[in-house]
Amino acid sequence: MAGSGELKLLGVWTSPYVIRVRVVLNLKSLPYEYVEENLGSKSALLLGSNPVHKSVPVLLHGGRPVNESQVIVQYIDEVWAGTGPSVLPADPYERAVARFWAAYVDDKVGSAWQVMLFTCKTEEERAEAVSRALAALETLEGALAECSKGKPFFGGDGIGFVDVVLGGYLGWFGAVDKMIGRRLIDPARTPLLAKWEERFRAAEPAKGVVPDDADKMLDFLRTLLAWNASKSK
Amino acid sequence: MPTPILTPSSLHSGRHTTTLSQSTNTTSNQKPTMASTGLVLLDFWVSPFGQRVRIALAEKNLAYEYVEEDLLAGKSDRLLQSNPVHKKIPVLLHGDKPVNESLIIVQYLDEAFPETPSLLPSDPYARAQARFWADYVDKKVYDCGSRLWKLKGEPQQQARAEMAEILKTLEAELGEKEFFGGDHGFGFVDAALAPFTAWFPSYERYGEFKVAEVAPGIAAWTKRVGERGSVAKSLYAPDKVYDFIGVLKKKYGIE
Numbered sequence: 001m002a003g004s005g006e007l008k009l010l011g012v013w014t015s016p017y018v019i020r021v022r023v024v025l026n027l028k029s030l031p032y033e034y035v036e037e038n039l040g041s042k043s044a045l046l047l048g049s050n051p052v053h054k055s056v057p058v059l060l061h062g063g064r065p066v067n068e069s070q071v072i073v074q075y076i077d078e079v080w081a082g083t084g085p086s087v088l089p090a091d092p093y094e095r096a097v098a099r100f101w102a103a104y105v106d107d108k109v110g111s112a113w114q115v116m117l118f119t120c121k122t123e124e125e126r127a128e129a130v131s132r133a134l135a136a137l138e139t140l141e142g143a144l145a146e147c148s149k150g151k152p153f154f155g156g157d158g159i160g161f162v163d164v165v166l167g168g169y170l171g172w173f174g175a176v177d178k179m180i181g182r183r184l185i186d187p188a189r190t191p192l193l194a195k196w197e198e199r200f201r202a203a204e205p206a207k208g209v210v211p212d213d214a215d216k217m218l219d220f221l222r223t224l225l226a227w228n229a230s231k232s233k
Numbered sequence: 234m235p236t237p238i239l240t241p242s243s244l245h246s247g248r249h250t251t252t253l254s255q256s257t258n259t260t261s262n263q264k265p266t267m268a269s270t271g272l273v274l275l276d277f278w279v280s281p282f283g284q285r286v287r288i289a290l291a292e293k294n295l296a297y298e299y300v301e302e303d304l305l306a307g308k309s310d311r312l313l314q315s316n317p318v319h320k321k322i323p324v325l326l327h328g329d330k331p332v333n334e335s336l337i338i339v340q341y342l343d344e345a346f347p348e349t350p351s352l353l354p355s356d357p358y359a360r361a362q363a364r365f366w367a368d369y370v371d372k373k374v375y376d377c378g379s380r381l382w383k384l385k386g387e388p389q390q391q392a393r394a395e396m397a398e399i400l401k402t403l404e405a406e407l408g409e410k411e412f413f414g415g416d417h418g419f420g421f422v423d424a425a426l427a428p429f430t431a432w433f434p435s436y437e438r439y440g441e442f443k444v445a446e447v448a449p450g451i452a453a454w455t456k457r458v459g460e461r462g463s464v465a466k467s468l469y470a471p472d473k474v475y476d477f478i479g480v481l482k483k484k485y486g487i488e
Contacts, residue, residue, distance in 0.1 A: 052369065052402060064358060071364040078357040092344035093330055099337045104318065139318065 005062020007032035010046050012039055014220050016110070016168030017069035018057040019209050023164045024073050026205035028084035040227040070102055073164060085158050101143050101154065102165040108136035109169060116176060117221060118228070130176075133184055140166065141190040148192075152199050159203060167200045171211030175221065178214040270346075272297035273326040275312050277304045279477045281375065281428030282335040283323040284467045288424045289339045291463035293349035305484065336367055339424060352424055354417040366406055366413060367425040373399045374429050382439045382478050383487055393440040400448035407450050411457065419461060427464045430455045434471035435478055 009025070009032050011018030025032050037046055037056055049058045049065035059066045059075070066075050077087040088095050115129035147154045147162065154162035173184045187194035201210055211217055274290070274297050276283035290297055302312050302322050315324045315331035325332040325341070332341045343351045353360050377399060380392035403426070407413055414420025433444050433455065445452040458464050482488070 061358075066358070066361045066365075068365050068368055071361050071368065074364065075357055075361040078360065092341055093327070093332070095344060096332045096337050096341040099340070100333055103334055103337065 005064075008035060008060040009033070010035050010037050010043070010049065010058040010060070011056045012037055014171060014211060014217055015056055016113070016172060017055075018168075019171065019211075020069055020164040020168035021057045021059060021072050021076075022209040023159070023167060023205045024076050024087055026207075026209065027087065027159060027164075028076065028080050030076070030080060030083070039224060069168075070106070070165065073161065087155070087159075087164065088161050089155070097147065098154070098161040101140070101147065101162045104136070104143075105140065105162065105165045105169075109133055109140075109166070112136065113169060113172060113176075117172065118225070126180075130180060130184070134186075134189070137185060137190050137193060141193050144192045144196060148196075153196065159200070159205060163196075163200060167206065167210065170197060170201060171217060174212060174214040175217035178218065270296050271326075271328045273300060274298070275300050275302050275309075275315060275322050275324040275326070277302050277322050279469055279474060280322060281432065284428035285335045285424050286323045286325060286338050286342075287467040288427060288463045289342050289352055291466060292352065292419065292424070293342060293346055295342070295346060295349060305480070336371065336421075336425060339421065352414075352419075352421045354414065354420060359415075359417065363414070363421040366403075366422040369402075370422065370425045370429075374426070378429070378432055378436050381436050382482070385488070389440070393442060396436060396440060397442065397447045400444060400451050404448040404450040407454055412454070419458070419463075423458060427458045427461075428468060430459060430464075431468045431471050431474045435475045438475065 007025070007030060009018070009021060011022070011034060013036060022034070035043075035045075037043060039056075042054060045060075046056065046058060047054055049060060050067045053067065055067075057067075057069055057072060059072045061075075061079070066072050073087060088098055112129045112133035116126050116133065120126040120129060143162070144154055148156065151157050153159050154166070159167075177183045183194075185193045185197050200206055201212065272290070272295060274283070274286055276287070276299060278301060287299075300311075302309055304322070308320055312322065312324060313320055315326060316322075316333045319333065321333070323333075323335055323338060325338045327341075327345065332338045339352055342349075343353050353363055373395075377392055377395045381389060381396060384392060412419045413422035413426070437443055444455065459468075
Protein backbone atom coordinates (compact mmCIF):
# COMPACT_ATOMS: atom_id res chain seq x y z
CA MET A 1 0.00 0.00 0.00
CA ALA A 2 1.70 3.16 -1.13
CA GLY A 3 0.90 6.21 0.92
CA SER A 4 -0.77 9.19 -0.62
CA GLY A 5 0.28 12.61 0.47
CA GLU A 6 3.59 14.37 0.36
CA LEU A 7 6.51 13.65 2.61
CA LYS A 8 8.31 16.36 4.51
CA LEU A 9 11.14 15.69 6.94
CA LEU A 10 12.13 18.23 9.60
CA GLY A 11 15.72 17.60 10.58
CA VAL A 12 19.19 18.69 11.45
CA TRP A 13 21.95 17.45 9.15
CA THR A 14 24.13 16.09 11.95
CA SER A 15 21.44 14.24 13.92
CA PRO A 16 21.89 10.44 14.01
CA TYR A 17 18.14 10.17 14.40
CA VAL A 18 17.44 12.25 11.30
CA ILE A 19 20.15 10.56 9.23
CA ARG A 20 18.67 7.11 9.79
CA VAL A 21 15.28 8.28 8.50
CA ARG A 22 16.90 9.84 5.42
CA VAL A 23 18.78 6.61 4.68
CA VAL A 24 15.50 4.69 4.79
CA LEU A 25 13.70 7.21 2.56
CA ASN A 26 16.60 6.87 0.10
CA LEU A 27 16.58 3.07 0.41
CA LYS A 28 12.97 3.07 -0.73
CA SER A 29 13.55 5.84 -3.30
CA LEU A 30 10.84 7.97 -1.73
CA PRO A 31 10.87 11.64 -2.69
CA TYR A 32 10.58 14.07 0.21
CA GLU A 33 11.06 17.70 1.10
CA TYR A 34 13.84 18.18 3.59
CA VAL A 35 13.66 21.12 5.99
CA GLU A 36 16.79 21.99 7.97
CA GLU A 37 15.78 23.16 11.44
CA ASN A 38 17.70 25.70 13.49
CA LEU A 39 17.97 24.11 16.94
CA GLY A 40 18.66 27.52 18.43
CA SER A 41 15.34 28.74 17.12
CA LYS A 42 12.90 25.93 16.40
CA SER A 43 10.20 26.48 13.81
CA ALA A 44 6.51 26.74 14.69
CA LEU A 45 5.94 23.72 12.47
CA LEU A 46 8.40 21.64 14.49
CA LEU A 47 7.04 22.75 17.85
CA GLY A 48 3.46 22.20 16.70
CA SER A 49 4.20 18.79 15.16
CA ASN A 50 6.17 17.42 18.10
CA PRO A 51 4.91 19.28 21.16
CA VAL A 52 5.93 16.47 23.54
CA HIS A 53 9.63 16.25 22.74
CA LYS A 54 10.15 19.33 20.49
CA SER A 55 12.87 17.41 18.67
CA VAL A 56 13.86 16.25 15.21
CA PRO A 57 13.26 14.17 13.20
CA VAL A 58 9.60 14.81 12.47
CA LEU A 59 8.13 13.13 9.40
CA LEU A 60 5.06 14.83 8.01
CA HIS A 61 3.03 12.56 5.73
CA GLY A 62 0.22 14.42 4.05
CA GLY A 63 0.62 16.94 6.86
CA ARG A 64 0.28 14.35 9.68
CA PRO A 65 3.30 14.14 11.99
CA VAL A 66 5.12 10.96 12.96
CA ASN A 67 7.72 11.38 15.73
CA GLU A 68 10.58 9.34 17.22
CA SER A 69 13.08 8.04 14.67
CA GLN A 70 12.63 4.30 15.23
CA VAL A 71 8.84 4.78 15.08
CA ILE A 72 9.23 6.78 11.85
CA VAL A 73 11.43 4.12 10.25
CA GLN A 74 8.90 1.41 11.05
CA TYR A 75 6.07 3.62 9.79
CA ILE A 76 7.81 4.11 6.44
CA ASP A 77 8.54 0.37 6.24
CA GLU A 78 4.86 -0.45 6.84
CA VAL A 79 3.24 2.18 4.62
CA TRP A 80 5.61 1.50 1.73
CA ALA A 81 5.84 -2.24 2.31
CA GLY A 82 5.73 -3.01 -1.39
CA THR A 83 8.19 -0.29 -2.42
CA GLY A 84 11.88 -1.12 -2.52
CA PRO A 85 13.59 -3.32 0.04
CA SER A 86 12.12 -3.90 3.51
CA VAL A 87 13.95 -2.44 6.46
CA LEU A 88 12.70 -4.97 9.01
CA PRO A 89 12.85 -8.70 8.26
CA ALA A 90 9.64 -10.64 7.62
CA ASP A 91 10.06 -13.29 10.30
CA PRO A 92 8.60 -12.28 13.71
CA TYR A 93 11.54 -13.63 15.69
CA GLU A 94 14.09 -11.91 13.47
CA ARG A 95 12.08 -8.69 13.81
CA ALA A 96 12.27 -9.01 17.58
CA VAL A 97 16.04 -9.50 17.39
CA ALA A 98 16.41 -6.46 15.11
CA ARG A 99 14.29 -4.33 17.45
CA PHE A 100 16.34 -5.56 20.41
CA TRP A 101 19.66 -4.48 18.88
CA ALA A 102 18.22 -1.20 17.61
CA ALA A 103 17.05 -0.43 21.15
CA TYR A 104 20.47 -1.44 22.47
CA VAL A 105 22.24 0.93 20.09
CA ASP A 106 20.19 3.95 21.15
CA ASP A 107 20.28 2.95 24.81
CA LYS A 108 24.00 2.25 25.17
CA VAL A 109 25.74 3.99 22.28
CA GLY A 110 23.30 6.88 22.13
CA SER A 111 23.44 7.72 25.82
CA ALA A 112 27.25 7.62 25.84
CA TRP A 113 27.33 9.77 22.68
CA GLN A 114 25.13 12.39 24.36
CA VAL A 115 27.46 12.62 27.34
CA MET A 116 30.73 12.65 25.42
CA LEU A 117 29.65 15.49 23.18
CA PHE A 118 26.92 17.51 24.83
CA THR A 119 26.58 17.04 28.56
CA CYS A 120 29.96 16.11 30.01
CA LYS A 121 31.47 18.76 32.23
CA THR A 122 34.93 17.31 32.66
CA GLU A 123 37.39 15.37 30.54
CA GLU A 124 36.98 12.49 33.02
CA GLU A 125 33.27 12.35 32.26
CA ARG A 126 34.01 12.39 28.55
CA ALA A 127 36.54 9.59 28.89
CA GLU A 128 34.08 7.52 30.92
CA ALA A 129 31.42 7.98 28.23
CA VAL A 130 33.94 6.98 25.55
CA SER A 131 34.69 3.79 27.52
CA ARG A 132 31.00 2.98 27.70
CA ALA A 133 30.63 3.52 23.96
CA LEU A 134 33.62 1.29 23.24
CA ALA A 135 32.18 -1.47 25.43
CA ALA A 136 28.83 -1.20 23.65
CA LEU A 137 30.55 -1.34 20.27
CA GLU A 138 32.36 -4.51 21.31
CA THR A 139 29.01 -6.08 22.13
CA LEU A 140 27.69 -4.89 18.76
CA GLU A 141 30.68 -6.55 17.07
CA GLY A 142 29.31 -9.84 18.37
CA ALA A 143 25.78 -8.88 17.35
CA LEU A 144 26.97 -8.11 13.83
CA ALA A 145 28.58 -11.53 13.54
CA GLU A 146 25.37 -13.19 14.72
CA CYS A 147 22.90 -11.11 12.71
CA SER A 148 24.82 -10.89 9.44
CA LYS A 149 25.93 -14.54 9.34
CA GLY A 150 28.80 -13.55 7.10
CA LYS A 151 26.75 -11.19 4.95
CA PRO A 152 27.61 -7.49 4.58
CA PHE A 153 25.04 -5.93 6.95
CA PHE A 154 23.13 -6.55 10.20
CA GLY A 155 20.15 -6.88 7.85
CA GLY A 156 21.94 -9.51 5.75
CA ASP A 157 22.50 -8.83 2.07
CA GLY A 158 20.97 -5.39 2.32
CA ILE A 159 20.78 -2.55 4.82
CA GLY A 160 18.30 -3.22 7.62
CA PHE A 161 16.92 -1.71 10.81
CA VAL A 162 20.00 -2.10 12.99
CA ASP A 163 22.23 -0.86 10.16
CA VAL A 164 20.35 2.44 9.79
CA VAL A 165 20.06 2.94 13.55
CA LEU A 166 23.80 2.49 14.16
CA GLY A 167 24.75 4.07 10.84
CA GLY A 168 23.15 7.34 11.90
CA TYR A 169 25.96 7.84 14.44
CA LEU A 170 28.85 7.42 11.98
CA GLY A 171 29.12 11.11 11.15
CA TRP A 172 29.54 11.99 14.82
CA PHE A 173 31.94 9.10 15.38
CA GLY A 174 34.25 10.73 12.84
CA ALA A 175 34.13 13.98 14.78
CA VAL A 176 34.69 12.25 18.13
CA ASP A 177 37.61 10.29 16.67
CA LYS A 178 39.25 13.58 15.78
CA MET A 179 38.50 15.06 19.20
CA ILE A 180 39.90 12.18 21.25
CA GLY A 181 42.66 11.09 18.88
CA ARG A 182 41.51 7.49 18.52
CA ARG A 183 38.82 5.63 16.62
CA LEU A 184 35.60 4.59 18.34
CA ILE A 185 35.15 1.90 15.69
CA ASP A 186 38.71 0.63 15.88
CA PRO A 187 39.67 -2.01 13.30
CA ALA A 188 41.94 -3.60 15.91
CA ARG A 189 39.14 -3.99 18.47
CA THR A 190 36.05 -4.32 16.27
CA PRO A 191 37.23 -5.45 12.81
CA LEU A 192 33.79 -6.52 11.58
CA LEU A 193 32.26 -3.17 12.50
CA ALA A 194 35.14 -1.32 10.85
CA LYS A 195 34.46 -3.10 7.56
CA TRP A 196 30.74 -2.63 8.04
CA GLU A 197 31.28 1.12 8.47
CA GLU A 198 33.08 1.34 5.12
CA ARG A 199 30.31 -0.58 3.39
CA PHE A 200 27.55 1.49 5.01
CA ARG A 201 29.17 4.81 4.16
CA ALA A 202 29.67 3.66 0.55
CA ALA A 203 26.10 2.40 0.14
CA GLU A 204 23.89 4.37 -2.22
CA PRO A 205 21.18 5.30 0.34
CA ALA A 206 23.83 6.73 2.68
CA LYS A 207 25.38 9.01 0.08
CA GLY A 208 25.00 12.65 0.90
CA VAL A 209 23.29 12.03 4.23
CA VAL A 210 26.01 10.43 6.37
CA PRO A 211 28.40 13.30 7.09
CA ASP A 212 32.11 12.74 6.45
CA ASP A 213 33.52 16.16 7.29
CA ALA A 214 34.66 15.95 10.91
CA ASP A 215 35.69 19.61 11.07
CA LYS A 216 32.30 20.76 9.88
CA MET A 217 30.68 18.64 12.58
CA LEU A 218 32.98 20.03 15.25
CA ASP A 219 32.03 23.56 14.15
CA PHE A 220 28.38 22.56 14.46
CA LEU A 221 29.08 21.19 17.92
CA ARG A 222 30.59 24.48 19.04
CA THR A 223 27.54 26.36 17.79
CA LEU A 224 25.18 23.95 19.51
CA LEU A 225 27.03 24.13 22.83
CA ALA A 226 26.96 27.91 22.61
CA TRP A 227 23.19 27.90 22.03
CA ASN A 228 22.69 25.59 25.01
CA ALA A 229 24.90 27.75 27.19
CA SER A 230 23.07 30.94 26.27
CA LYS A 231 19.71 29.29 26.90
CA SER A 232 20.63 28.35 30.44
CA LYS A 233 21.76 31.86 31.35
CA MET B 234 -7.93 -1.09 43.44
CA PRO B 235 -8.65 -4.65 42.33
CA THR B 236 -7.57 -7.47 44.59
CA PRO B 237 -5.16 -9.66 42.69
CA ILE B 238 -5.53 -13.41 42.80
CA LEU B 239 -1.90 -14.11 43.43
CA THR B 240 0.40 -13.44 46.32
CA PRO B 241 4.16 -14.03 46.22
CA SER B 242 3.86 -17.24 48.23
CA SER B 243 1.44 -18.80 45.77
CA LEU B 244 3.83 -18.25 42.92
CA HIS B 245 5.95 -21.16 43.98
CA SER B 246 3.08 -23.60 44.20
CA GLY B 247 3.03 -24.15 40.48
CA ARG B 248 -0.56 -23.03 40.08
CA HIS B 249 0.41 -20.17 37.87
CA THR B 250 0.46 -22.30 34.75
CA THR B 251 -2.47 -21.22 32.65
CA THR B 252 -4.05 -23.36 30.01
CA LEU B 253 -6.27 -22.60 27.07
CA SER B 254 -8.80 -25.24 27.92
CA GLN B 255 -10.30 -25.58 31.34
CA SER B 256 -10.79 -29.34 31.22
CA THR B 257 -7.74 -31.52 30.93
CA ASN B 258 -9.67 -34.75 31.12
CA THR B 259 -7.41 -36.77 28.91
CA THR B 260 -6.13 -40.23 29.56
CA SER B 261 -3.10 -39.79 27.35
CA ASN B 262 0.25 -38.41 28.47
CA GLN B 263 -0.56 -35.17 26.72
CA LYS B 264 0.57 -32.11 28.61
CA PRO B 265 -1.93 -29.28 28.93
CA THR B 266 -2.18 -26.97 25.92
CA MET B 267 0.74 -24.96 27.34
CA ALA B 268 2.94 -27.35 25.36
CA SER B 269 1.38 -26.28 22.07
CA THR B 270 2.43 -22.66 22.44
CA GLY B 271 5.85 -23.50 23.88
CA LEU B 272 5.86 -20.21 25.74
CA VAL B 273 7.81 -19.70 28.94
CA LEU B 274 7.98 -16.35 30.73
CA LEU B 275 10.90 -15.58 33.05
CA ASP B 276 9.56 -12.83 35.27
CA PHE B 277 9.53 -11.20 38.71
CA TRP B 278 6.20 -10.85 40.48
CA VAL B 279 6.09 -7.08 40.96
CA SER B 280 7.86 -6.02 37.77
CA PRO B 281 5.67 -3.65 35.75
CA PHE B 282 7.64 -4.68 32.64
CA GLY B 283 6.90 -8.36 33.21
CA GLN B 284 3.28 -7.50 33.87
CA ARG B 285 2.97 -5.93 30.43
CA VAL B 286 3.77 -9.32 28.96
CA ARG B 287 1.41 -11.13 31.34
CA ILE B 288 -1.35 -8.72 30.33
CA ALA B 289 -0.67 -9.30 26.63
CA LEU B 290 -0.65 -13.09 27.06
CA ALA B 291 -3.94 -12.89 28.95
CA GLU B 292 -5.52 -10.59 26.35
CA LYS B 293 -4.50 -13.15 23.72
CA ASN B 294 -5.61 -16.11 25.85
CA LEU B 295 -2.22 -17.72 25.25
CA ALA B 296 -1.08 -20.48 27.57
CA TYR B 297 2.41 -20.17 29.02
CA GLU B 298 4.60 -21.39 31.81
CA TYR B 299 5.39 -18.68 34.34
CA VAL B 300 8.78 -18.90 35.99
CA GLU B 301 9.46 -16.63 38.95
CA GLU B 302 13.02 -15.33 39.10
CA ASP B 303 13.83 -14.39 42.66
CA LEU B 304 15.83 -11.31 41.69
CA LEU B 305 16.60 -10.30 45.26
CA ALA B 306 18.36 -13.64 45.74
CA GLY B 307 20.24 -13.72 42.43
CA LYS B 308 19.76 -14.57 38.78
CA SER B 309 19.25 -18.06 37.43
CA ASP B 310 21.54 -19.59 34.81
CA ARG B 311 18.57 -19.77 32.46
CA LEU B 312 17.97 -16.03 32.79
CA LEU B 313 21.64 -15.19 32.31
CA GLN B 314 21.83 -17.39 29.22
CA SER B 315 18.57 -16.10 27.77
CA ASN B 316 19.38 -12.44 28.24
CA PRO B 317 23.17 -12.22 28.45
CA VAL B 318 23.22 -8.59 27.32
CA HIS B 319 20.95 -7.06 29.98
CA LYS B 320 20.48 -9.97 32.42
CA LYS B 321 16.95 -8.72 33.07
CA ILE B 322 13.41 -10.01 33.14
CA PRO B 323 11.01 -10.28 31.44
CA VAL B 324 12.32 -12.85 29.01
CA LEU B 325 9.89 -14.72 26.81
CA LEU B 326 11.14 -18.09 25.62
CA HIS B 327 9.34 -19.37 22.57
CA GLY B 328 10.61 -22.88 22.18
CA ASP B 329 14.28 -22.25 22.86
CA LYS B 330 14.37 -18.75 21.38
CA PRO B 331 14.51 -15.84 23.83
CA VAL B 332 12.76 -12.54 23.22
CA ASN B 333 13.81 -9.66 25.47
CA GLU B 334 12.51 -6.17 26.35
CA SER B 335 8.84 -5.97 27.36
CA LEU B 336 7.47 -3.88 24.48
CA ILE B 337 9.45 -5.91 21.96
CA ILE B 338 7.96 -9.07 23.48
CA VAL B 339 4.43 -7.66 23.21
CA GLN B 340 4.96 -6.80 19.53
CA TYR B 341 6.44 -10.25 18.98
CA LEU B 342 3.31 -11.85 20.44
CA ASP B 343 1.15 -9.79 18.06
CA GLU B 344 3.25 -10.91 15.08
CA ALA B 345 3.89 -14.54 16.04
CA PHE B 346 0.26 -15.19 17.00
CA PRO B 347 -1.66 -13.17 14.41
CA GLU B 348 -4.80 -15.22 15.00
CA THR B 349 -5.08 -13.77 18.53
CA PRO B 350 -6.48 -10.31 19.42
CA SER B 351 -3.77 -7.79 18.60
CA LEU B 352 -2.59 -5.02 20.90
CA LEU B 353 -1.30 -2.80 18.13
CA PRO B 354 -3.91 -1.50 15.69
CA SER B 355 -3.67 -2.40 12.01
CA ASP B 356 -3.46 1.09 10.50
CA PRO B 357 0.18 2.20 10.13
CA TYR B 358 -0.45 5.75 11.33
CA ALA B 359 -2.34 4.52 14.40
CA ARG B 360 0.49 2.03 15.02
CA ALA B 361 3.01 4.86 14.87
CA GLN B 362 0.99 6.83 17.43
CA ALA B 363 0.77 3.76 19.69
CA ARG B 364 4.51 3.11 19.45
CA PHE B 365 5.24 6.78 20.17
CA TRP B 366 3.14 6.82 23.33
CA ALA B 367 4.38 3.45 24.58
CA ASP B 368 7.91 4.81 24.11
CA TYR B 369 6.89 7.93 26.07
CA VAL B 370 5.66 5.76 28.95
CA ASP B 371 8.92 3.78 28.79
CA LYS B 372 11.11 6.87 28.82
CA LYS B 373 9.30 8.74 31.56
CA VAL B 374 7.15 6.89 34.09
CA TYR B 375 9.43 4.38 35.83
CA ASP B 376 12.46 6.65 35.93
CA CYS B 377 10.58 9.64 37.33
CA GLY B 378 8.64 7.45 39.75
CA SER B 379 11.87 5.92 41.03
CA ARG B 380 13.28 9.34 41.73
CA LEU B 381 10.19 10.10 43.82
CA TRP B 382 10.96 7.29 46.25
CA LYS B 383 14.75 7.40 46.05
CA LEU B 384 15.38 11.11 46.53
CA LYS B 385 14.57 13.82 49.02
CA GLY B 386 14.46 17.60 49.16
CA GLU B 387 14.84 19.60 45.97
CA PRO B 388 15.45 16.65 43.61
CA GLN B 389 12.32 14.96 44.93
CA GLN B 390 10.32 18.15 44.39
CA GLN B 391 11.61 18.22 40.84
CA ALA B 392 10.53 14.61 40.31
CA ARG B 393 7.10 15.48 41.72
CA ALA B 394 6.72 18.34 39.25
CA GLU B 395 7.87 16.12 36.40
CA MET B 396 5.45 13.36 37.37
CA ALA B 397 2.59 15.86 37.31
CA GLU B 398 3.70 16.93 33.84
CA ILE B 399 3.88 13.31 32.65
CA LEU B 400 0.42 12.48 33.99
CA LYS B 401 -1.11 15.61 32.46
CA THR B 402 0.52 14.84 29.11
CA LEU B 403 -0.87 11.30 29.17
CA GLU B 404 -4.26 12.65 30.20
CA ALA B 405 -4.29 15.00 27.21
CA GLU B 406 -3.43 12.13 24.88
CA LEU B 407 -6.18 9.93 26.37
CA GLY B 408 -8.74 12.69 26.00
CA GLU B 409 -12.28 11.37 25.94
CA LYS B 410 -11.26 7.85 24.87
CA GLU B 411 -12.09 4.87 27.06
CA PHE B 412 -8.64 3.43 26.42
CA PHE B 413 -5.52 4.81 24.79
CA GLY B 414 -6.21 2.34 21.98
CA GLY B 415 -9.25 4.40 20.96
CA ASP B 416 -11.35 2.66 18.31
CA HIS B 417 -9.11 -0.38 18.60
CA GLY B 418 -10.09 -0.75 22.27
CA PHE B 419 -7.62 -1.79 24.98
CA GLY B 420 -4.26 -1.67 23.22
CA PHE B 421 -0.50 -1.34 23.22
CA VAL B 422 -0.27 1.87 25.22
CA ASP B 423 -2.84 0.67 27.75
CA ALA B 424 -0.80 -2.51 28.31
CA ALA B 425 2.38 -0.44 28.57
CA LEU B 426 0.99 1.90 31.23
CA ALA B 427 -1.43 -0.32 33.14
CA PRO B 428 1.18 -2.00 35.41
CA PHE B 429 2.26 1.39 36.72
CA THR B 430 -1.22 1.96 38.15
CA ALA B 431 -0.18 -0.33 41.02
CA TRP B 432 2.74 2.06 41.63
CA PHE B 433 0.66 5.24 41.51
CA PRO B 434 -0.38 5.02 45.19
CA SER B 435 3.31 4.70 46.16
CA TYR B 436 4.21 7.66 43.95
CA GLU B 437 1.36 9.57 45.62
CA ARG B 438 2.60 8.76 49.10
CA TYR B 439 6.23 9.65 48.41
CA GLY B 440 5.42 12.62 46.21
CA GLU B 441 2.55 13.92 48.32
CA PHE B 442 0.12 14.43 45.48
CA LYS B 443 -3.01 12.74 44.18
CA VAL B 444 -3.35 11.43 40.63
CA ALA B 445 -7.07 12.22 40.86
CA GLU B 446 -6.25 15.90 41.43
CA VAL B 447 -3.36 16.23 39.00
CA ALA B 448 -4.86 14.18 36.16
CA PRO B 449 -8.45 13.06 36.88
CA GLY B 450 -8.70 11.51 33.40
CA ILE B 451 -5.82 9.16 34.23
CA ALA B 452 -7.40 8.31 37.59
CA ALA B 453 -10.61 7.36 35.78
CA TRP B 454 -8.67 5.31 33.21
CA THR B 455 -6.84 3.59 36.10
CA LYS B 456 -10.16 2.43 37.48
CA ARG B 457 -11.31 1.18 34.07
CA VAL B 458 -8.15 -0.81 33.30
CA GLY B 459 -8.18 -2.20 36.82
CA GLU B 460 -11.51 -3.81 36.07
CA ARG B 461 -10.17 -5.55 32.99
CA GLY B 462 -9.52 -9.24 33.59
CA SER B 463 -6.05 -9.36 32.04
CA VAL B 464 -4.89 -6.46 34.20
CA ALA B 465 -6.61 -7.55 37.43
CA LYS B 466 -4.93 -10.94 37.35
CA SER B 467 -1.50 -9.60 36.47
CA LEU B 468 -1.08 -6.80 38.99
CA TYR B 469 -0.43 -6.93 42.73
CA ALA B 470 -2.14 -4.73 45.30
CA PRO B 471 -0.57 -1.28 45.67
CA ASP B 472 0.35 -1.90 49.29
CA LYS B 473 2.40 -4.90 48.20
CA VAL B 474 4.22 -2.60 45.77
CA TYR B 475 4.75 -0.08 48.57
CA ASP B 476 6.19 -2.81 50.80
CA PHE B 477 8.46 -3.92 47.96
CA ILE B 478 9.78 -0.37 47.56
CA GLY B 479 10.56 -0.47 51.28
CA VAL B 480 12.53 -3.68 50.76
CA LEU B 481 14.46 -2.09 47.88
CA LYS B 482 15.27 1.00 49.88
CA LYS B 483 16.65 -1.12 52.71
CA LYS B 484 18.65 -3.24 50.28
CA TYR B 485 20.24 -0.18 48.68
CA GLY B 486 20.68 1.71 51.91
CA ILE B 487 18.29 4.51 50.96
CA GLU B 488 16.70 6.33 53.87
